[in-house]
Amino acid sequence: MEDFARHFGRSPDKLGKDHIRAYQVYLFKERKLGVRTVGLHTAALRFFFCKTLKRAYPVEEVPYPRAPRRLPIILTREEAIRLIDSASNLFHRAMLITMYSTGMRRAELCRLKVEDIDSTRMLIHIRQGKGGKDRDVPLSPKALETLREYWRWMKPQTYLFPGTVNGSRADKPITPKVLWEACREAAQRAGITKAVRPHLLRHSFATHLVEGGADLPTVQALLGHVDLKPTSIYLHLSERHLRAAGTPVDNAELSSPDQVKRSRRLHKR
Secondary structure: OHHHHHHHOOOHHHOOHHHHHHHHHHHHHOOOOOHHHHHHHHHHHHHHHHHHOOOOOOOOOOOOOOOOOOOOOOOOHHHHHHHHHOOOOHHHHHHHHHHHHHOOOHHHHHOOEHHHEEOOOOEEEEOOOHHHOOEEEEOOHHHHHHHHHHHHHHOOOOEOOEEEEOOEEEEEEOOHHHHHHHHHHHHHHHOOOOOOOHHHHHHHHHHHHHHOOOOHHHHHHHHOOOOOOHHHHHHHHOHHHHHHHOOOOOOOOOOOHHHOOOOOOOOOO
16 A cells, blocks of 8 residues: 555546556556466455445456466376376375375365265265365275275374474374375376476366366366366366367368478479
8 A cells, every 4th residue: 555655646536447447457567466466466456445435336346457367287107107107205105196196286285184984875074164164075996995904004083184383293183285296206206397386286187087078067076166167177187078069160071281282393412
């Protein structure tokens, strides 16, 4: 707010929505800030004018800048299996195979409890996910095999993946940093050059499900998405769907390319 007022040389309560729009242009063109950073500035300005000054500025009059849509990078199936097999220890392997086989978010994995593994019904209960909602996801037999071996070794009490206190194992959740390290080390050992992060396994899980024939509402439920729109991005990542779509020239009757006139002769040396 101080920068905003200084830019126009006036008290911010003397400014309005037209000044906000002009300030957004200034942040983009003059200061060369990114979309997300300008969005943070916009959120602060909207809070000041709409909440503090009680001015009714509709979002369409003072919009948030739209970030360009980028398709996420995913692992191939072979890379995902190689990543799991390259885990530096059983603790890391158990986390990676659970992440890839369920598509859960990293925060959900960190808070996962021993009691959430239902081997009788072959389900994993994810409690209080994003938006405070619970959901169940299938428990893979291969993941269960690893988790049983892991449990016999680690003997976790409350949290399936316990953290540490002063270097000693404690009955508390791991931090997301531990999962990041597991991904980074396994990717390095597997020779995978992609930037492997926990969320990459979630994207890969969803894309591989779609490629395997799963419908979008099912994938939406497994991911815990409230809306189908964010789930639909995995159609753009699915090789099966891209190949099935084809191209407009696939069934066209074209002349043979070897009969087409060349523009110039190739000079022999």
